[in-house]
Every structure is written in structure tokens, then in C-alpha cells.
Amino acid sequence: MLKKRIIPCLDIKGGRVVKGINFLGLNDAGNPIELAAKYAQDGADELVFLDITATLEKRKTLLELVTTIAKEINIPFTVGGGIATVLDAEILINSGADKISLNTAAVRNPDLISEIAHKMGSQAVVVAIDTKLVNNTNEVIINAGKTPTGIELVSWARHVEQMGAGEILLTSMNQDGTKKGFDIATINAVSNAVNIPVIASGGAGNKEHFKNVFSKTNVIAALAASIFHYGDITLSELKYYLKEQNIPIR
Amino acid sequence: MIAILKYNAGNITSVKNAVERLGHQCIITDDPQLLASADKVIFPGVGQAATAMEYLKAKGLDTVIKSLTQPVLGICLGMQLMCNSTSEGNTEGLRIFDIEVKKFPPYNIVPHMGWNTLNMKESKLFKNIPTDAHFYFVHSYYAEMSKYAIAECNYILPYSAVLEKDNFYAVQFHPEKSGMLGEILIKNFLEL
Numbered sequence: 001m002l003k004k005r006i007i008p009c010l011d012i013k014g015g016r017v018v019k020g021i022n023f024l025g026l027n028d029a030g031n032p033i034e035l036a037a038k039y040a041q042d043g044a045d046e047l048v049f050l051d052i053t054a055t056l057e058k059r060k061t062l063l064e065l066v067t068t069i070a071k072e073i074n075i076p077f078t079v080g081g082g083i084a085t086v087l088d089a090e091i092l093i094n095s096g097a098d099k100i101s102l103n104t105a106a107v108r109n110p111d112l113i114s115e116i117a118h119k120m121g122s123q124a125v126v127v128a129i130d131t132k133l134v135n136n137t138n139e140v141i142i143n144a145g146k147t148p149t150g151i152e153l154v155s156w157a158r159h160v161e162q163m164g165a166g167e168i169l170l171t172s173m174n175q176d177g178t179k180k181g182f183d184i185a186t187i188n189a190v191s192n193a194v195n196i197p198v199i200a201s202g203g204a205g206n207k208e209h210f211k212n213v214f215s216k217t218n219v220i221a222a223l224a225a226s227i228f229h230y231g232d233i234t235l236s237e238l239k240y241y242l243k244e245q246n247i248p249i250r
Numbered sequence: 251m252i253a254i255l256k257y258n259a260g261n262i263t264s265v266k267n268a269v270e271r272l273g274h275q276c277i278i279t280d281d282p283q284l285l286a287s288a289d290k291v292i293f294p295g296v297g298q299a300a301t302a303m304e305y306l307k308a309k310g311l312d313t314v315i316k317s318l319t320q321p322v323l324g325i326c327l328g329m330q331l332m333c334n335s336t337s338e339g340n341t342e343g344l345r346i347f348d349i350e351v352k353k354f355p356p357y358n359i360v361p362h363m364g365w366n367t368l369n370m371k372e373s374k375l376f377k378n379i380p381t382d383a384h385f386y387f388v389h390s391y392y393a394e395m396s397k398y399a400i401a402e403c404n405y406i407l408p409y410s411a412v413l414e415k416d417n418f419y420a421v422q423f424h425p426e427k428s429g430m431l432g433e434i435l436i437k438n439f440l441e442l
Contacts, residue, residue, distance in 0.1 A: 003365045071267050076427045096263050121297050123388045250365045250384045
């Protein structure tokens with residue numbers, strides 16, 4: 001049986017992890033390789049690295065990091081942040097990333113999704129969608145949550161599927177960082193509208209929230225950052241709990 | 251020497267990294283001489299079947315792969331190209347395994363992406379691998395059930411997840427991305 005995936009997300013700035021200072025059992029809190037290895041060993045099903053600087057001069061640092069992660073880590077990983085061209089995507093994948101994640105660039109130029117999918121395969125293209133409730137409509141927000149686009153969420157999700165996205169990483173900004181639980185209604189609206197995997201993100205605060213998202217929606221994966229970084233719960237604890245709740249977990 | 255077949259497919263670096271993590275040297279090559287003289291050959295692949303097959307034919311690698319006599323391991327697209335044909339772009343395969351590759355019917359999310367278990371038969375490839383082991387899959391096409399299957403997977407329908415015939419082995423999942431147990435499988439292959 002196909003298992004639900006638990007995906008820790010690491011925000012990277014200048015080659016270092018920036019979220020979380022309080023990692024248990026790690027000497028160098030800001031080292032992405034050490035943290036990634038620890039997560040992999042703890043049972044992470046996949047990893048996401050988001051480069052939040054993504055400036056030109058920092059790009060080289062990111063590529064070196066991706067090369068090292070690919071050498072050290074034996075589970076799949078996605079890299080996102082600042083990918084604006086087919087070449088950007090190609091360089092990251094050739095450095096060892098399994099998937100790249102597009103967000104703002106996909107909205108500005110939806111053809112980019114199909115161009116990368118054609119060259120690297122759909123499985124390598126994750127489209128990250130940030131959304132927020134504006135006047136009772138879920139709107140797509142770009143530029144790291146700063147710029148509303150006026151695009152309605154579900155129509156955009158369908159569009160990215162048609163353009164060849166292999167997966168959708170859906171972050172509900174209504175819930176993100178609140179630790180109040182995943183935004184079940186919004187997640188269902190998207191996952192019922194597409195036939196590609198949807199990763200739920202935003203709002204995870206405890207183990208029950210993961211149980212809810214997997215039992216009340218048909219998403220195949222859930223992503224979280226701070227809950228793991230700050231040691232609120234460990235991956236192994238979470239997976240043990242979900243298995244006991246009869247959620248299919250590796 | 252372990253040779254990884256070089257062609258226009260992704261994921262080749264990941265396979266090389268996995269082999270090197272196991273302490274083996276390897277080369278990525280499309281040189282027929284080097285491929286023929288290697289102890290083991292890995293035929294990796296992520297990508298599109300038709301363009302990959304065109305490239306293999308243009309370089310004459312289709313005949314080279316078929317004539318190899320040492321252990322060969324196909325991974326993902328590599329496995330699918332070792333079959334008779336695939337419905338992806340109506341592509342003729344290498345006909346090593348006399349079976350067809352078809353697209354998953356859309357009764358569930360496609361691609362089949364994530365960690366899944368297998369029904370395994372006895373094989374040297376599965377030495378020290380527990381029966382409830384999980385492996386990482388990413389694919390939209392599947393090899394039909396067959397007598398060559400030494401492991402089956404069930405997603406939407408049961409299909410061949412691992413094939414074996416003479417010196418040819420093939421896995422639909424990505425052992426190089428399947429954590430420690432995936433590495434054990436690669437190690438088992440390298441020690442055949």
C-alpha cells in the first residue's frame with residue numbers, strides 16, 4: 001500500500017538553515033546537511049529545501065549545497081526558491097536535486113512549468129501554491145506571500161496540472177505558522193480538483209493535525225517546518241502515532 | 251569496474267552517488283567497449299521513453315545493452331525500456347523482457363509517487379531485505395504482471411515491480427532514493 005509522506009522543510013539562507021535554533025542533539029544547528037541526515041534517519045519520507053535568499057551571488061552556495069546533499073542523503077529531495085528559467089531548474093537537477101519547486105515564476109510565466117516538465121519530466125516539477133482567503137475567495141499569492149494575484153486557487157491548481165506539474169505543494173497562509181492545524185477545506189478544494197499528488201502545508205502544530213489532514217482529505221503528503229525544527233515532536237514519534245491511528249505510514 | 255550507462259536521462263548522478271556511498275568506484279559511460287568489459291552495468295533513468303530510446307538507438311547502445319552478459323540492473327525508465335514496448339510515446343523497447351509497459355488507468359492519483367511495499371519472491375537481490383521493506387516509486391507507466399517478476403507491487407492494479415531473467419535485473423522503484431534498504435538492494439546487485 002502506498003504510504004502517506006511526511007516531509008520536513010528546511011529554509012536555507014546563504015547555505016545555512018535559518019528556521020529553528022533549538023535542534024536537539026545537533027552540535028551545529030544551522031548545518032543543513034546534518035539536519036537533513038538526522039531527519040532522513042528519523043524517518044522523513046522526503047525533504048524540501050527552500051532557498052529564501054535566492055539572489056544571484058548566493059546561487060553558487062546553493063548549488064554546492066545541493067551537490068553535497070545528493071551525495072550524503074539517500075531519500076528524495078526537492079529544491080525551491082528563485083527558479084525562474086529552464087536552465088535554473090536543469091542546473092539544480094543535474095546537481096542532484098530530484099525535483100524543483102516553482103512558485104512566483106510559474107504564475108508570471110506558466111509555460112515554464114511545461115518547458116521544465118518536457119525537459120526533466122513531470123515528476124521533477126513541483127508547483128508550490130501559496131493561498132489566502134481574500135473576500136471569501138481563496139486567492140493565489142506570490143512573492144513569498146506578499147503579492148495577491150487575483151487568481152482563484154482551484155482554477156490555478158487545475159491549470160498547473162494541465163501544464164505538466166507533477167505535484168502541487170499547497171500552503172494555506174490562513175493557517176501557516178499558527179500551529180492551529182491544516183486548512184482542511186482549502187486542501188480538499190484543491191485535492192478533489194486534480195489527479196496529481198497534493199502536499200498539504202501550513203498550520204501543523206501537533207500530531208493530531210497530521211492525523212486530521214490524512215483522514216479528512218486525500219492528500220498523499222504533509223509538509224511542516226517549525227514543528228520539527230523546534231523539537232515539538234520528532235518524526236519518529238509522529239510516525240509511530242500515525243501508524244497507531246491506522247494512517248498508512250512507512 | 252561498475253559502469254552506469256550514460257544517456258539523455260536524469261537521475262544518473264544519484265545512482266553514482268549511491269554506488270559510491272557503498273564504497274565502489276564507478277564510471278558513467280556510453281562507450282560500448284567499457285560497457286562490455288564492466289563487471290556490472292546499471293541502466294538508470296528518469297525521463298521520457300521515446301526520446302530516451304531514440305538516443306540509445308542513435309548511439310547504437312540498444313544492441314550493446316542486449317548483448318551484455320554480466321549482471322545488468324535497469325532502474326525505473328531503464329526497466330521499462332528493457333521490455334517489449336511501452337505505451338509512452340508508442341516506443342519499441344529492447345525486448346529483453348517479453349512484456350508490455352502500459353499507462354496506469356486514472357482510478358487513483360497518477361503518478362504513483364511515494365513509498366510502497368512489495369510482494370517478494372526468493373532472490374539474491376533481496377538478501378537481508380525484510381518482507382515489509384518500503385521503496386520509493388515515481389512512475390505513470392507500469393510493467394504488466396509476468397513470469398519474470400520476482401516482486402510485484404500493487405497500486406491501482408498489481409504489476410511487476412522487479413524483474414529477473416538470466417543476467418538481467420530490473421526494478422521499477424528507485425533503490426538509490428530508498429534509504430538504507432535501497433542501498434542494501436544495490437549492494438546485493440553489486441555482489442552478484
